[in-house]
Amino acid sequence: MRREFDSTDDSARLIAQVQRAIAEHTPLRIRGSDSKRFLGRDVQGEELDTRTHRGIIAYDPTELVITARAGTPLTELNTVLDDANQMLPCEPPLFNGSGTGLGTGLGTGSGTGSGTIGGAVASGLSGPRRPWAGSMRDFVLGCRVITGDGDHLRFGGQVMKNVAGYDMSRLLAGSFGSLGVLTEVSLKVLPKPRERRTFALTLGADEAMQELSAWRKAALPVTGASYLDGKLHVRLEGGSGSVKSAVDRIGGEEIDCAFWDALRDHRLPFFDNGTDARPLWRLSLPNATPLMPLPGDVLIDWAGAQRWLRSDAQAADIRQLAHAAGGHATCFTPSPEREPFHPLAAPLLRYQHQLKRRLDPSGVLNPGRLYADL
Template sequence: MTDPIQEWAARIRKAAADGSAVCLRGGGTKDFLGRTPMGEVLDTRGYTGIVSYEPSELVVTARAGTPLVELEAALAEAGQMLAFEPPRFAPGGTVGGCVAAGLAGPRRAAVGGVRDFVLGVRLLDGRGDDLRFGGQVMKNVAGYDVARVMAGSLGTLGLLLEVSLKVLPRPPAEATLAFALDEPAALERVNAWSGQPLPVSATAWRAGRLHVRLSGAAAAVEAAIRRLGGEVLADTAAHGLWAALRDHTDDFFTDDRPLWRLSVPSDAPPLDVPGETLVEWGGAQRWLKGEQSAAELRARVAAVGGHATLFRHGDRAGEVFHPLLPAMAALQRRLKQTFDPAGVFGPGRLYGGM
């Protein structure tokens, strides 16, 4: 039986020699991210399986082609989870794609993002070399934390083979509250709550209604309900709400208008821009739907200390990510040159000319 790693390494070396490109893909559920993918597809779904899992150590290592649902099912059996709540968007997502996309769901503001849970990776670089970075414990970093750089790289730095992730216990109790508030009042409320000892694990505001999820010990959740008030949603409705926000199956996300992802300080006021808005992460992530001037929108967002990404639809051949400052652009180029000197992986996927 052919070793897929040796086969992939040979393909990468050939592409480097030929000056051709390779598009790394698992389930293809996040092909819409970034600029239009280029290159011959290298499908990772044949390299699957959980390599090791130590529930008592809160660490799991899985091959990159492992279906995300398979990994999450194994964690659920032990009462654990990927705390950053990776979005699915469509069936078929893989562990490698989850890390390469670097996207987190509603719990992000409470627990951290994908890179905060990446402990180590094994990868093939643009020379076809099999490399390992990090490990399977939390204190494993000496110097630059290469493993976490892979989170959000969209397959432009290397082909992930294995990923070691920190996992967390599932909360013993959860409840979701709903409040009728306009956007300014909702932002004021969630920012005030963020400075208090409350078990808030997610927030979402849309069209005059704020939802707040509480997670933790049953006593803490019950005390928070009494303190905050609001309408308590039924468990089934609450689960559906957060799953739809995580996976973008909520009605807000299901039309073809350009969808912008705005990352701003949580206490930034409502942005005076046209379009429909959905606010998550205590105000730090704001989705904007509608036709926009990219330059004008990015200038408005930058003025409050944030950045704007054309997340879905719109012009995928143009620049979809917020322009980098010169120092950050230079760092990105050095990383690309170090890991992929021949430009084999996803040319231009993040930024044109890179």
């Protein structure tokens, strides 16, 4: 049954501000709750705040689709999904900046509340379930966006389908507002698993990776795998029978499933900038990349495909290690001497600039947030 909700449509103000910025060649710094302002290059410009354009427009649990305005807090969307025993499987981080829980999140400081759905899509970040369920981009069905020409357009819809030309809905995922101002997003959701349990196993890092490989081949219902401080944390989800069978095989000590929320939102002590001032790096690597020496303290997530690194090593050295393994490195504590995002090869950077010029010809939308604009 399709449900309707109270919401606030502030698109007219947003469109007018974008059109005025285009006419006056005024750069815009697009923001929601600012919970991810730390990630990416700083944008100097007039602030365009999307938080007043908020609310869930429609939700149809039977069709597994929810549509919300960009300023809607993720916590609000998750609450509605919880009530229907459904979820957004890619687990986008909240970065709510509360500083509560197991540590202090990177979202503290300039953040003014939990992350918004617009920010979640624009950043393209996904949580611990990503290798098994897919990324944020995979769950975007459609969107409305204010373009760099000042038009308010709709792309995609509420069903999965093939497209010709730019798949704008997914192209905007991970664009950090540099290609358009998201105003509305339709997302595919899924039912929650019937059973969920988490276990911690005391293992060496090499042994942990070997076990994960064996469990993958045995098709165990693993939906989270993180290694930290000599312990492999494993989340099992699915039917009661399959989860019980997996528990009997892996053993370990059962712990609270809240561990994964803390990992997702950077509330584990590992992420606490107050106790460790070294830069935080995220290395995204191909699946089954073997363990390799890294210059600092490491937290392994995504069964090895994502490795968080606390290190004072030179940015070029860290990025060379990631590149040699077939991946890339993003700095989550950028500074003037450290570019936040992995430098693109010349052909890719050329495509990036061409895309920016095509979709934002005036260059007013979050200029330079991803890479230096031409």
